[in-house]
Amino acid sequence: MYNRKDSFYKKAKLEGYRSRASYKLLELNQKYKLFRKNDAVLDVGAAPGGWSQVALQLLGEKGIVVAVDILDINPLNDKRFHFIKGDIRDENTLSEITKYASSFDIVISDIAPNTTGQKFVDHQNSINLIKTVMNFIMKTLKKNGIFLFKLFDGEERESLVKDLKELFEDIKIIRPDATRKNSFEIYIICKGYKLG
């Protein structure tokens, strides 16, 4: 079982990150060079804010982070940060997002459905959420943009990746070190958005 007091959790608390997930993003950025100083970043499924913290840390003065979640986030006191409380499946949430930026250089999504303990159901719900995010980014991701997302892995991954290959130049599937050993979470990094 996931132990909330594991070493990454303790490290996160000590270093002021709101979640252990911050380390996953730092690790991914170090290896795959995701963020550039002036990027407009969309953080989908952002609560409690660990990924947004990392993005703000990596961006320069002109960068912005627009974060969305159904749950509240304690404010991150940074003028480059904008939070929208809403469901990503709701059209109103999507129009709120575009009030802050009409297009994004990078979309990061750590979005996760409530887990049921049944791997197939969790996988299916995860796929459905990612498909919703994909529909949205097809309208808002800039040409050559990046899409990084978490997925609860399963049999539909292959067909999802096939679709992504139509949209992006380069796709990588990653299981970062900071991921719990028995978890079925994977990360997919898509670079070089062909449309936009």
Ligand SMILES: C[S@@+](CC[C@H](N)C(=O)[O-])C[C@H]1O[C@@H](n2cnc3c(N)ncnc32)[C@H](O)[C@@H]1O
């Ligand atoms: C693993 S957490 C994200 C952790 C975050 N990246 C961090 O570092 O602090 C996943 C989030 O996805 C959010 N979420 C799930 N379904 C959602 C939906 N339909 N719309 C918006 N957010 C959603 C959950 O509320 C939860 O906060």
